[in-house]
Amino acid sequence: MKKIILTGGGTAGHVTPNIALLPGLKNRGFHIDYIGTSKGMERELIAKTGIPYHCICAGKLRRYFDFKNFTDLFKIGVGFLQSLFLMLKIRPSVVFSKGGFVSCPVVWAAWVFRVPVIIHESDMTPGLANKLSMPFAKKICFSFPETESHLPSAKREMTGLPVREELFNGNAEYGREFCGFHNEKPVILVMGGSLGSQAINAAVRGALDTLLEDFNICHLCGKGGKAPGSKNGYCQFEYVSEELPDIIAMADIAVSRSGATALFEFLALRKPNLLIPLGSAASRGDQILNAHSFQKLGYSRVLLQDDVTGASLVENIRLVYNDREKYQKAMSGAQSGKASDKALDVVEQLIGR
Numbered sequence: 001m002k003k004i005i006l007t008g009g010g011t012a013g014h015v016t017p018n019i020a021l022l023p024g025l026k027n028r029g030f031h032i033d034y035i036g037t038s039k040g041m042e043r044e045l046i047a048k049t050g051i052p053y054h055c056i057c058a059g060k061l062r063r064y065f066d067f068k069n070f071t072d073l074f075k076i077g078v079g080f081l082q083s084l085f086l087m088l089k090i091r092p093s094v095v096f097s098k099g100g101f102v103s104c105p106v107v108w109a110a111w112v113f114r115v116p117v118i119i120h121e122s123d124m125t126p127g128l129a130n131k132l133s134m135p136f137a138k139k140i141c142f143s144f145p146e147t148e149s150h151l152p153s154a155k156r157e158m159t160g161l162p163v164r165e166e167l168f169n170g171n172a173e174y175g176r177e178f179c180g181f182h183n184e185k186p187v188i189l190v191m192g193g194s195l196g197s198q199a200i201n202a203a204v205r206g207a208l209d210t211l212l213e214d215f216n217i218c219h220l221c222g223k224g225g226k227a228p229g230s231k232n233g234y235c236q237f238e239y240v241s242e243e244l245p246d247i248i249a250m251a252d253i254a255v256s257r258s259g260a261t262a263l264f265e266f267l268a269l270r271k272p273n274l275l276i277p278l279g280s281a282a283s284r285g286d287q288i289l290n291a292h293s294f295q296k297l298g299y300s301r302v303l304l305q306d307d308v309t310g311a312s313l314v315e316n317i318r319l320v321y322n323d324r325e326k327y328q329k330a331m332s333g334a335q336s337g338k339a340s341d342k343a344l345d346v347v348e349q350l351i352g353r
Helices: 016-027 041-047 068-090 103-112 128-136 145-150 165-169 172-179 198-206 244-250 260-269 286-296 310-322 324-331 336-351
Strands: 002-007 030-036 053-055 094-097 117-121 139-142 156-158 187-191 216-220 234-237 253-256 273-275 300-302
Touching: 002 016, 002 068, 002 103, 016 030, 016 041, 016 336, 030 041, 030 068, 041 053, 068 103, 094 103, 094 336, 103 117, 103 128, 117 128, 117 336, 139 336, 145 156, 145 286, 165 244, 165 260, 172 187, 172 216, 172 244, 187 244, 198 216, 198 253, 198 310, 216 244, 244 260, 253 260, 253 310, 260 273, 260 286, 273 286, 273 310, 286 300, 300 310, 310 324
Parallel strands: 002 030, 002 094, 030 053, 094 117, 117 139, 139 156, 187 216, 187 253, 216 234, 253 273, 273 300
Antiparallel strands: none
């Protein structure tokens, strides 16, 4: 029997591409297990799939001095021992890692037992967890053309980013009903990533009255991000799961952070978008690079967070909406829908079946 271990966690971006691979893996006869943390977002997301889930300890290696770096080294060591045990128990044919710090002990344990490892890098430049895992991987799949220069030539495979099949089956009419939109105004979908964005939430609410003159707004504002009160044409949710395909289907344009998962979902679904990337002060700057890559390709428009005001937000939203056909035409030339098959082909080639 072909067995695969999937791993990755911390944010939805480290989990949903793995979920996108599940139908194809099942069709190709794989038995699937998932390794994540006990408290991470990945546990809740994977529980809905029915895939066997195994918990390990995980620590975070920070790029700055913090005493937690020392205690987290102990957690990493425990996670590594737990991963060794799981390799012996499951005896996988291959490991597929989407990154996040939970993935490092799994990758290292797979290498000890000579289980081939595939890493997938979503962003334009590799994150620290993937950098620590790369020496132990047989193949590294990536999404952005620019990423190629950051990877060893013998290992790299450009596949794109797998997108969940259910997103292609949304019902726009049901999405409008779910949100309570009973007029003909176009719809803006606002989302700040799986953890939400206070900056985007504040900017949208500051410009709400002006935007509602011409648009309906569906606002996915993250846990704890809902504001009191309501307005006609404006609905807000902390998080949406089952109805997400319908909400994306009804949206005419999107306003979003520029995590790779969201970008490639917009690309696959041909949704024009305004990107407000997380600034370099709060991240390693990967979202800025992602956003500028998509803008260069004609898929997106970028508004840097430092430049966001009520007026600039309204102006840029209207520019994206007015040019939506231009963005859709550029997106129509991308082969984003084949990413899952390409990644699965790499898996099967690696195990020789």
